[in-house]
Amino acid sequence: MRQPVVYDVVRQGETLNLIHQPKGGKSWLVGGLALTVATGGCWLERFDCTQGRVLMIDAELYPEVIAYRLPMIADAMSIDRSALEYIDVWPLRGSLPDLFKLAPSLNAIEPGKYALIVLDAWYRFLPPGISENDNAAVMSLYNTIDGYASRLGAAWINVHHASKGDQTGKGVTDVGSGAGAQSRAADTHVIIRPHAQDNVAVMEAVVRSFPPIDPVSIRFDFPIWSLAHDADPRDLRKPRERSVREDRDRHLDADRRSIVNAMVKLNVPETKTVIRDLARVGPPRFGFAWESLLADKTIVPTERITKGNGRTYEGFAIAVESSETATGEQRESNGRKNSPVAEQQEREKPL
Template sequence: MKASPSAEPTLPTATEAERLLIGGMLLDSESIDKALKIVGPRHFSDPAHRHAFLAILQQRSSGKPLDIGLVLREVKKSPALGEQAAAFLALAMDDTPHALDVPYYAGLVVEADRKRQLYDLAQTAAQDALNGSTSQAVLNDMLAALDDFQREPGVKRRGVEKFDLGELLKLHPRLNPAVIDGLCRQGETVNLISMSKVGKSWLGYSLALSIITGRRWLDRFDTHCGRVLLIDNELHRSTLAHRIPLVAEAMGIEPHDYQGELDVWPLRGNLKSLQQLAGELEAIEAGYYRAILFDAKYRFIEPGASENDNAAETQVYNLLDRIAEKTQSALVMIHHTSKGDQSGKRTTDVGAGAGAQSRAADCHLVLREHEEPGVVVLDAAVRSFAPIEPVTLRWEFPLWRPDALLDASKLKGRLTGGEQRQTEKDQEAMTEIASALLGGPATTRKLRDATGFSRDRMARLIGLMLKRGTIIAGETDANGNTTNEYALAPTEGVVD
């Protein structure tokens, strides 16, 4: 029977097929590969079923035989199942006639998801038509969306959501809950930045452990207790297993207080870009993690892309925003500084790469060297809180500890007012030169034509950029003469 036009539609689901699909995968581990050729986490409509599916994949990825006990332990973490997880898995296996039916159930799950996507596309088109878009614009958007749908099933096209202020106030009467008071909230992005070999990863571990246990971070910032995910693409698994307990012990945290609440995805030797991880991250139940740490940002960039490319950085942070919204977690990107002296820069300009990263993040946490050895100054630029005062931190392995007796204004290499203004002008000019080099190597003449800088100024700026390692020099033939040619230096990362 057709639904009444005035009735609230019930979107297509295949929850029973989802459940039987999970049962079949548990009955025969060989069926998992068959299922993965058809279905993915994004196709599941029931968050609990999606969580169980991901638990099977996670256990399977270890390379060991499928262990239902380990799957059960992970599924118990699902807020929707909890202690009912064992009964759910047992019933799913009992009700599944045969593992050979897994491809059939996978097809039903995907088919229901595709119908939901088509409904979303139709709703978007209807809303655009009602909100004043021309018929041609609506039709063009529909055709483009349908083309995307046919080429890549499972990827949803997101239209522009439109509200009047009254509707927006009703939907969002208050700010998102804080994760770290004074710094960041659920659904926000954070850049944690410092120069190389300073210890930003260690600071990240203390942050994660503070959130897990709900204790104050750095004796200053209250945290809100919750589970944390660390995605690390630089360190060996044994190094991670050694470092984190060291930090916990120094903080006086017992193993049973954090081991079951900190999940780790070690990616060294199996690098994945943020785009490749997006499907798994977006499938995480909203609110399951209080925070997700990415260490280090530069290795999550898509192969062939550059962190000096504004367009590429904009896409990275657009994707991070989407993941943050889906997971309702605070996303913390551990990142390195640009080369050279950082003392005179604004907090938002310290991170390496294009300017998009400085504008996109909701919070910048920056470590800069203090005049006194072994001391740094933590400064922050925040979006949804009042400004904070800088904090001086002293390194006492394996922790950064607050030292209130030191003057936070005594940064190493701080410039005079005139020097600061000249540095800012030079930085803007060097950014313009770097942008001109995004298209490929160029001679001094080409760079002057692109920027309009004088011969002397260009020579001085190129000298600065070579000294900082921002660009590299080579030689080329120009009209029969050998001349210098410059290119952006390869992006470098650091292990902290």
């Protein structure tokens, strides 16, 4: 078997996908891993690393940002900054890099020079015309990476993002934007999903050449990730379900206006049912907005109304002093213009 670079995770010549949500702290995590490999330490208190040089090929961050971050991570990890001499960085943002254009530079590297190579971020190195959703094309790219990693004798990490939406119910190999070939082609597929606790995530992995790995909880305490001893990795963050009341509150102002506007159009006391039909606000939001209008006396009960079936119903009208309606003069004008009598008179005017 090939020599492990990160024990229980990835070996020399193998490829690892590291998947996390956009802006979730992936670059901080791999920065910590790079420093751990550079010093031969233990990553996240769980995974021993073989000491060796690291190459970070970065098209995500500008050079000055990388130069700022790595020393900060080293200080937070209590690692002497001299360890940075074991990390080489190719800052390629803005240079239109792709996986094929890297070939001359990678082929010029002496085999065995690096223990670990990090490509950040995967989507920025896709050659023109290749979609991350194309299984055949993606498989071809992974074959290219296998060639690079095998010749150099280094473990290779692709930093990639998860697809949009909730990832909680997905299997480990189903997490990651793009073609399914990505998880199948890699030797190790590592995903990070939000934990129920703030600033905590759950790291899970499927490995090819090691025994299965149990999920671990990790905490981001800027600028580093560390093992979260107090967090149960089974406690993934559940998608937040908006409550009925939250939904009503979100629409309350608009629903109140719709009801008031309907009553202004009627310009006469009417039943709740007629007002609801004209307002076009469905239950249960109508009831919530209606009770709100009654509570602050924007609308008030009036005399009972007799309908064609001979039955009487409670009527409602807008309170004269209501601030949600137009001025009295405007209401009177609107009422004359919108009332059924006014409309009938308008139709009967001689041409």
